[in-house]
Amino acid sequence: MIEVTLEKDVFNNIRKIQVKGHARFAEFGKDIVCASVSILFQTVGFMLVEREDALAVAHFHSGDSSLEIGNPSRESHLITSVFEYGVSQISEQYPDHVRLKVK
Numbered sequence: 519m520i521e522v523t524l525e526k527d528v529f530n531n532i533r534k535i536q537v538k539g540h541a542r543f544a545e546f547g548k549d550i551v552c553a554s555v556s557i558l559f560q561t562v563g564f565m566l567v568e569r570e571d572a573l574a575v576a577h578f579h580s581g582d583s584s585l586e587i588g589n590p591s592r593e594s595h596l597i598t599s600v601f602e603y604g605v606s607q608i609s610e611q612y613p614d615h616v617r618l619k620v621k
Contacts, residue, residue: 520555522605523619524598531590532598535559537583541615551615554608559583562601566594 520541525534537559541551563576563585573588587594602618609616 519614520552520616521619522555522609522616523621524602525621527590529590531587531595532602533587533590535562535585535598535601538581540581541612543612543615551608551612555605555616558601558604558608559585562597565597569593 520537520539523534523536523538524532525536527533537555541549541555543549543551560578563574563578563583566572566574566585566587567576571589571591572594574585574594575588576585577583587598602620605616605618609618
């Protein structure tokens, strides 16, 4: 199962995203659930890392990836909100393969 954990600050800005595990929906290379979460996470991660004002640091590793946002802004909030919405939709469609936790 993929576990996605979002850590938010008092202003509801996502400060950290942790993605752990594997979906195990299908065999390696054909797992649409894993691919869906991965592409969402990598897109958000690359976008925020490229924004120097976000002070974001991303680590992409199979089964254990993370993103930390040092300086959340309105734009980073919009970007991470898209990720949160996308993962919530995937977790509703595939509850045995993806779990979303918000702290």
